[in-house]
């Protein structure tokens with residue numbers, strides 16, 4: 116079989132939620148958008164619910180509908196994109212809580228689903244989603260009279276604890292919400308780590324649950340092992356892969372492994388990246404292809420039948436550094452062509 120094996124440690128997922136919950140002042144939610152950051156909401160969400168999460172967050176109503184089928188009745192499911200045209204049936208049938216982002220969304224919600232719960236998303240400076248302070252002033256009394264389930268905002272720079280933007284957004288959020296009765300939420304993983312001032316009534320961690328930075332103490336959740344299809348000897352002066360970007364300077368042994376950029380292994384990390392054969396680090400040679408990668412296995416006492424790309428030696432953030440991206444993108448890019456197995460449930 117030439118299928119790479121992606122293993123997702125549900126015990127580590129549970130431990131990460133529990134560790135973040137122990138740091139949080141109030142309730143701790145769980146963000147499971149994008150199919151639980153690519154790891155599979157069907158498996159991950161029930162584990163998070165069993166660990167104690169009662170409030171879940173998704174990006175769009177369709178994800179909420181699917182999550183409701185997975186979790187059943189009970190947990191609150193909040194939708195960051197709010198109430199969009201065409202969302203009414205999903206919001207009603209799956210009992211979703213849209214985070215209302217504008218006066219237009221508020222009107223659509225109260226006209227389409229009078230009395231149905233909602234939350235409010237405020238923009239505290241990121242300029243991505245949520246009502247601006249002026250819009251909020253206009254709507255505030257009407258909205259608060261209907262007891263929103265949550266009033267939230269999102270931090271732009273929480274992964275940089277010393278960034279002045281954090282305190283600025285905290286002050287803006289407090290300006291907009293101090294004194295209200297509704298529960299408040301500001302921090303995601305980064306905001307949870309910034310400390311209790313940023314917690315309010317609910318934290319909303321995502322990436323930290325799945326083992327990514329900025330939660331440095333996270334347990335790794337993902338490992339990826341890739342089978343070796345073939346090995347060959349190359350002589351000095353011979354090249355490997357598309358574009359001849361790597362040339363052997365000494366007699367070398369090259370293993371070809373069964374994974375590539377179609378599996379979400381970023382081609383951009385090519386020349387910087389390594390895999391591990393047991394305890395030996397092996398360099399990736401030349402360009403990453405769609406389905407194949409060449410690896411230097413020169414001098415290994417035994418040729419491996421598989422190598423580790425993600426695991427205890429190097430995590431998603433190591434790969435992200437090599438590719439000039441973030442762990443979030445490595446996670447959510449993990450492809451559909453893996454033999455996925457879940458352990459530690």
Ligand SMILES: *Cc1c(COP(=O)(O)O)cnc(C)c1O
Nearest residue numbers: 146269303304319320321322323
């Ligand atoms: C994605 C997201 C989160 C979770 O963020 P992490 O950095 O992954 O913890 C929380 N809140 C909002 C609004 C988001 O978009």
